[in-house]
Amino acid sequence: MENSLLHNNAHSNSPSIKDSYRPLQLLSAQQLALVDAFITIKNIKKGDIILRKGEVATKAYFVRIGCLRSYTIDDKGKEHIFMFAPEGWIISDISTQMTDAPSDLFIDALEDSQVEVFDRRLSELIRAISPQINNMTTEKFIKRIAVLQKRIIMLMSATAWERYQHFMETYPSIVQRVPQRMIASYLGITPEALSKLRSDNTKLKQKK
Amino acid sequence: MENSLLHNNAHSNSPSIKDSYRPLQLLSAQQLALVDAFITIKNIKKGDIILRKGEVATKAYFVRIGCLRSYTIDDKGKEHIFMFAPEGWIISDISTQMTDAPSDLFIDALEDSQVEVFDRRLSELIRAISPQINNMTTEKFIKRIAVLQKRIIMLMSATAWERYQHFMETYPSIVQRVPQRMIASYLGITPEALSKLRSDNTKLKQKK
DNA sequence: TTCGTTTCTTAATCTACATTAATGCGCAGG
DNA sequence: CCTGCGCATTAATGTAGATTAAGAAACGAA
Numbered sequence: 001m002e003n004s005l006l007h008n009n010a011h012s013n014s015p016s017i018k019d020s021y022r023p024l025q026l027l028s029a030q031q032l033a034l035v036d037a038f039i040t041i042k043n044i045k046k047g048d049i050i051l052r053k054g055e056v057a058t059k060a061y062f063v064r065i066g067c068l069r070s071y072t073i074d075d076k077g078k079e080h081i082f083m084f085a086p087e088g089w090i091i092s093d094i095s096t097q098m099t100d101a102p103s104d105l106f107i108d109a110l111e112d113s114q115v116e117v118f119d120r121r122l123s124e125l126i127r128a129i130s131p132q133i134n135n136m137t138t139e140k141f142i143k144r145i146a147v148l149q150k151r152i153i154m155l156m157s158a159t160a161w162e163r164y165q166h167f168m169e170t171y172p173s174i175v176q177r178v179p180q181r182m183i184a185s186y187l188g189i190t191p192e193a194l195s196k197l198r199s200d201n202t203k204l205k206q207k208k
Numbered sequence: 209m210e211n212s213l214l215h216n217n218a219h220s221n222s223p224s225i226k227d228s229y230r231p232l233q234l235l236s237a238q239q240l241a242l243v244d245a246f247i248t249i250k251n252i253k254k255g256d257i258i259l260r261k262g263e264v265a266t267k268a269y270f271v272r273i274g275c276l277r278s279y280t281i282d283d284k285g286k287e288h289i290f291m292f293a294p295e296g297w298i299i300s301d302i303s304t305q306m307t308d309a310p311s312d313l314f315i316d317a318l319e320d321s322q323v324e325v326f327d328r329r330l331s332e333l334i335r336a337i338s339p340q341i342n343n344m345t346t347e348k349f350i351k352r353i354a355v356l357q358k359r360i361i362m363l364m365s366a367t368a369w370e371r372y373q374h375f376m377e378t379y380p381s382i383v384q385r386v387p388q389r390m391i392a393s394y395l396g397i398t399p400e401a402l403s404k405l406r407s408d409n410t411k412l413k414q415k416k
Numbered sequence: 417t418t419c420g421t422t423t424c425t426t427a428a429t430c431t432a433c434a435t436t437a438a439t440g441c442g443c444a445g446g
Numbered sequence: 447c448c449t450g451c452g453c454a455t456t457a458a459t460g461t462a463g464a465t466t467a468a469g470a471a472a473c474g475a476a
Contacts, residue, residue, distance in 0.1 A: 146312075179453070192435085
């Protein structure tokens with residue numbers, strides 16, 4: 001079932017970032033062609049790191065096939081996963097992409113993946129030729145802020161189990177695809193704790 | 209010492225949001241006058257709530273005098289402070305201000321305060337007349353994203369004591385002004401835990 | 417001032433999650 | 447086909463911070 005989905009995506013009709021512009025007719029055919037000229041396709045092997053902490057990156061990645069993640073490594077050497085990006089998601093370190101600040105994040109591939117790379121220059125170009133798209137971009141930033149805000153509130157107020165529930169709603173396609181220890185890392189708990197969480201709740205369900 | 213600071217701010221030369229436009233000469237005198245026409249000044253009494261969860265607000269507030277905060281109340285009735293806004297800070301629920309989403313946050317005043325109110329319409333106006341300011345706004349959003357991102361990483365990886373250290377760096381002027389229990393709420397711990405934290409570390413310092 | 421309320425602190429107990437460690441499984445490479 | 451290593455699970459023990467409770471200090475309103 002998940003496999004057939006993967007196969008579909010492996011064709012040339014994989015999702016593209018341009019899909020979000022087309023339906024609204026925000027860009028002329030000529031402009032779309034221009035965008036095409038700036039977008040490049042990149043294949044990334046499982047485990048390849050495409051951004052490292054401290055680097056100044058200028059690119060964002062739209063995931064066509066596969067799955068990427070962004071994460072930090074703290075002083076004690078511990079990984080903390082910031083987000084996952086399965087098919088259709090965009091991943092980048094916004095602050096290093098839009099300004100010249102060194103990145104706090106690493107980004108790598110959890111599976112063999114294919115992405116559309118768009119450079120800072122493309123963002124600038126596209127925002128210059130279309131005010132609507134410029135506004136769309138701003139709106140995306142605002143939505144991102146709302147998401148981060150909710151995550152903070154969640155980290156402050158919710159138990160590990162509640163956060164796990166929320167994770168499964170946010171990333172239904174991820175749960176079976178990535179190692180448990182990474183889900184634990186995203187939730188801010190240890191793999192052992194997640195394992196316990198899951199088994200305890202399975203038991204609860206069986207009782208009812 | 210803090211008092212004299214307060215007195216200075218009580219005069220008409222209090223900081224204004226326009227200060228951030230003037231030095232860059234981004235707006236003509238006429239345009240500044242136009243902005244003036246849209247900005248209103250609001251006095252808020254300690255304890256007054258100017259935004260409630262579920263409301264659709266269209267305003268942001270630049271703090272001239274005093275201190276505001278934004279916070280949520282979770283299912284169990286517990287408050288979680290999201291940010292403080294002393295003099296010079298802007299506070300709002302960005303997602304409700306820029307879209308029509310109902311707010312997740314409450315905003316109220318921790319002291320008698322004076323703010324500059326700017327409506328969504330002003331943001332639109334100002335961004336329409338000045339592309340530079342439009343870009344400045346976008347950059348502010350990006351910086352905000354970076355701040356939220358760091359806070360998430362901090363909540364996932366740092367101990368309560370480390371978070372307290374970071375809080376004091378971020379809000380040096382706040383520590384003596386707001387109740388401890390609110391600082392605890394911002395840090396995501398109980399007032400009792402914060403009290404212990406502080407006394408334990410004082411002892412540590414004395415040992416050395 | 418005085419009284420009532422809120423806030424801060426200290427201390428005892430409790431709990432969610434971390435740490436450590438041992439076991440078994442699945443899978444990639446020789 | 448083994449062999450080894452990363453991963454998941456389980457269990458024992460440890461600990462940061464929550465909860466509960468109670469007393470002291472600070473604060474606001476009459």
